[in-house]
Amino acid sequence: MYNFKNKNIGIIGLGLTGISAINFFRSNSKKIIAWDDTKEKRNNIILNEIEVLDLNLTKNLKQVELLFVSPGIKPNHKILKLAKKYDINIIGDLDIFWQKESKNNNKFIFITGSNGKSTVTALIHHLLTSAKINSTVGGNIGVPVLNLKSGLKSNIFIIEASSFQLNSIKNIKPNMSILTNISPDHIDWHGSYEDYISAKENLFSKQDSNDIAIINIDSEDALKVCNRIKNRKVKPNIIQISLNKKLKNTIYFKEGKVFDNLDNRNVLIADIKKLTFLIGQHNVENILLSIASVKHYGVTNKQIIKYLPSFKGLRHRLELVYKDSKLKIVNDSKATNLVSCKVALNCFENIIWIAGGIRKDDKFSYLKDNISSIKAAYFIGESADEFISYFGDHFYCKNAKNIKNAVKYAINYSKNIRENSTILFSPACASYDQFLNYEERGIYFSNEVNKYLN
Ligand code: UMA
Ligand code: ADP
Numbered sequence: 001m002y003n004f005k006n007k008n009i010g011i012i013g014l015g016l017t018g019i020s021a022i023n024f025f026r027s028n029s030k031k032i033i034a035w036d037d038t039k040e041k042r043n044n045i046i047l048n049e050i051e052v053l054d055l056n057l058t059k060n061l062k063q064v065e066l067l068f069v070s071p072g073i074k075p076n077h078k079i080l081k082l083a084k085k086y087d088i089n090i091i092g093d094l095d096i097f098w099q100k101e102s103k104n105n106n107k108f109i110f111i112t113g114s115n116g117k118s119t120v121t122a123l124i125h126h127l128l129t130s131a132k133i134n135s136t137v138g139g140n141i142g143v144p145v146l147n148l149k150s151g152l153k154s155n156i157f158i159i160e161a162s163s164f165q166l167n168s169i170k171n172i173k174p175n176m177s178i179l180t181n182i183s184p185d186h187i188d189w190h191g192s193y194e195d196y197i198s199a200k201e202n203l204f205s206k207q208d209s210n211d212i213a214i215i216n217i218d219s220e221d222a223l224k225v226c227n228r229i230k231n232r233k234v235k236p237n238i239i240q241i242s243l244n245k246k247l248k249n250t251i252y253f254k255e256g257k258v259f260d261n262l263d264n265r266n267v268l269i270a271d272i273k274k275l276t277f278l279i280g281q282h283n284v285e286n287i288l289l290s291i292a293s294v295k296h297y298g299v300t301n302k303q304i305i306k307y308l309p310s311f312k313g314l315r316h317r318l319e320l321v322y323k324d325s326k327l328k329i330v331n332d333s334k335a336t337n338l339v340s341c342k343v344a345l346n347c348f349e350n351i352i353w354i355a356g357g358i359r360k361d362d363k364f365s366y367l368k369d370n371i372s373s374i375k376a377a378y379f380i381g382e383s384a385d386e387f388i389s390y391f392g393d394h395f396y397c398k399n400a401k402n403i404k405n406a407v408k409y410a411i412n413y414s415k416n417i418r419e420n421s422t423i424l425f426s427p428a429c430a431s432y433d434q435f436l437n438y439e440e441r442g443i444y445f446s447n448e449v450n451k452y453l454n
Helices: 016-025 039-043 078-085 093-101 117-130 193-204 220-230 281-296 301-310 338-345 364-373 384-391 403-415 438-453
Strands: 008-012 031-035 050-052 066-069 089-091 107-112 135-139 156-160 176-179 212-216 237-241 251-254 257-260 267-271 319-323 327-331 351-356 374-380 396-401 421-425
Touching: 008 016, 008 078, 016 031, 016 066, 016 093, 066 078, 078 089, 093 156, 107 117, 107 193, 117 135, 117 156, 117 281, 117 301, 176 193, 176 220, 176 281, 193 220, 212 220, 212 281, 220 237, 237 251, 237 281, 251 281, 257 281, 267 301, 281 301, 319 438, 327 438, 338 351, 338 364, 351 384, 351 403, 364 374, 364 384, 374 384, 374 403, 384 396, 396 403, 403 421, 403 438
Parallel strands: 008 031, 008 066, 031 050, 066 089, 107 156, 107 176, 135 156, 176 212, 212 237, 327 421, 351 374, 351 421, 374 396
Antiparallel strands: 251 257, 257 267, 319 327
16 A cells, blocks of 8 residues: 655656646645656646656655656666665556555456557447446556546446556556467567566466456467466466467357357357458457456347447557548558558458558568568658568568658559559558657548548
């Protein structure tokens, strides 16, 4: 238990999470000292009761008794190193949220993974609310957990948790933890792939036999996490999900159909085509995970058949932004790594691909089996030439520099091919070289398409 009252609280990072922390601590502490490395963010804080002081300076940091850290701040940030040196407690938003809400009659589903977190989080929320079960959604999906309103007598909190947030959690013990998959991502933040994996694994570390872990074991490293949990003395009940392996007590997919075998009765739920408009095998994985989750909270197979088809997917994830008889244009701006890009490339033929931005620590050879379905590519941002040097021997490539040019070139190219084609914007890279985030990038892409085609 943390005691905030009568304490001087330091806050680093004044983005969405930092502001949510200010709002929480304004009535829950003695004094707030805030800092952001960006001047513009510091200047935006005009609240009288908050002091903005450079916490990189020891004399300022020494006034702080508890240091709140925003998720984007790397563990090797100077302020965090100094705080450790002076034994100042460091806390993130998930632990405060846990302290605030776990004493009530609430239940908690936490979702993590390298890809598919937001889709699974939103789908679980959709199914629970459709079945009239109280639930609230937040976390990395875009609503800081400290902004979530408590107050309902019993509520299910559905929280998307990033590896950044999970890196430093101390007390969180979800009733249900879900791992969608694991592949390399955010290595620059964590320092190594091993540290990235162990941050995700933290989500399961306090769970015991009263709790549930749902794990998609199709990625090698998620299987390893699952096996480590199985080998623990104190452990949660595990539901394994797989598209490749035959498993007991699970929700599984066979020959186009989804089956419920959670209590060994092997009941057909429905043909996947009747359950969803979402495309791609990865979405089948997301659906199996989500069904396994909501069944535990009482949603029936009948309700799943009724409500699942109205989940339309999230913006910027394989979002169809244009369609005519010959051409589809798809915005997949949220594909910020090669794994999420590959699942998109797997969905189409005759692809005119737009990609690029800030590369992750992954290898282009991961996409070698997709080369035959790509007709041409236009690359953007700081990694454009790296893409061209790998893919240039396989299909037509051009450095378009930015999205505006890429959209224009791609649409012109599509006019010259006879087959039905798809312009796929699946960048496989982070957006920060040219945009604030993936959402701004996706909106810009869709606007350019609209400008050009209307
Ligand atoms: N900052 C510093 N010093 C630094 C780094 C950042 O001062 O060294 C400051 C920036 O100037 C900025 C602030 O910190 O003013 C930003 O804080 P933040 O990066 O922690 O971001 P928030 O605005 O608080 O948003 C965070 C999540 N962002 C990150 O983890 C990077 C959002 O996820 C999340 O929706 C939000 O909290 C609410 O929970 C975004 C994300 O990209 C979508 N997440 C990553 C992902 O999904 O891959 C993990
Ligand atoms: P996250 O919140 O983990 O980033 P999203 O649901 O927002 O996941 O999807 C991010 C990207 O990953 C999108 O491009 C989407 O098409 C792709 N994706 C979604 N689910 C999966 C999955 N299970 N495996 C691989 N890629 C996925």
